[in-house]
Amino acid sequence: MTNTNPEYxxxxxxxxxxxSQEILESYIDNCPELKLCSTCKDAIQANAILHNESIDLIFLDINMPILNGIEWLKSLDQGFEVIFTTAYSEHAVEGFNLNALDYLLKPFSFDRFLKAVNKFMVLKKNQEINQSVTSKTIWVKSNKKSYPIKLSELAYIESDGDYLKLYMDEKPIIIHETLKHFISKLPNTVFMKIHRSFVINITKVEYLEGNQVSLASKMIPLAASYREEFYKAIEKNEQV
Known part of the structure; x- marks a missing residue:
């Protein structure tokens, strides 16, 4: 059975x-934070493992019998990260288009393997920070009433003078407070200012188009003065 220790x-x-199996097994064995649950020779065996085990990271070859790694990955609902391993560099672009964490070109060294694993460690750490932050609740006053605001549901804040509109999954809540003061209550690992009138939850970003950010079905302007910081935050927050 899978070791469920969260440290693994x-x-x-x-x-x-x-x-290649032996090399990967040896590399994993030399990383104390990694736990090898199983080694499979094809997608059919791997499907059986995924059905019964909780897997965090897959080292996936592309050229395999029955079903190649890329086609197999396309057929799955991912709840894990993937590092491709293959002898053919021409597969790299398609692999990254499937949001693969990294791409190891055979033969690869232990150092190169560690760099790929480190990407997963950084991603995992960022996800844990975001989950911890967005699980919190703050209280705000509006029309003489107090409301609990779950940060995980707060998509963005729009400033209008001394008033703010807090946009969540439902209709916005309007409060009498300046944007500068309200920002001080928010964790800056998740919420950031991208315009003089807007602060967004970067985990809620749907897509970017030109100098605009889409979230909660609204296009929000991305000001030039905040652009560099925004892209750095997105890069840090993404799957790498």
Whole structure:
């Protein structure tokens, strides 16, 4: 059974070449934070493992019998991260288009393997920080009433003079407070100012188009003075 100790990263190897299997197994064995749950030679075996085990990270070969790694990954609802392993560099672009965490070109060294694993560690840490932050609740006053605001539901804040509109999953709440003062209550790892009148929850961003950010079905302007900081925050917050 999978080791459920949260300190471990539960790994799965999907690789049909015995030598490549042995190398990956050896590399994983030399990383105390990694736990190898199973090694599979094809997608059919891997499906069975995913059905019964909780996997965090898959080392996935692309050229395999029955179903190649890219086609197999397309068929799945991902609840894990993937690092592709292959001898053919031409697969890299398609692999990254599937949001693969990294791409290891065979033969790869232990140092290169560690760099890929470190990407997962950074991603995991950022996700844990975001989950901890957005699970919090703050209280605000509006029309002589107090309302609990879950930060996980707060998409963005719009400033209008001394008033703010707090946009969540439902209709906005209007409060009498300046944007500068309200920002001081928010965790800056998740909420950031992208315009003089707007602060957004970067975990709620749907897509970028030109100098605008889409979230909660609204296009919000991204001011030039905040652009560099915004892109750095997005890069840090993404799957890497």
């Amino acid at each position: 990263i539960n790994c799965l190897i999907v690789e049909d070449e015995p030598l």
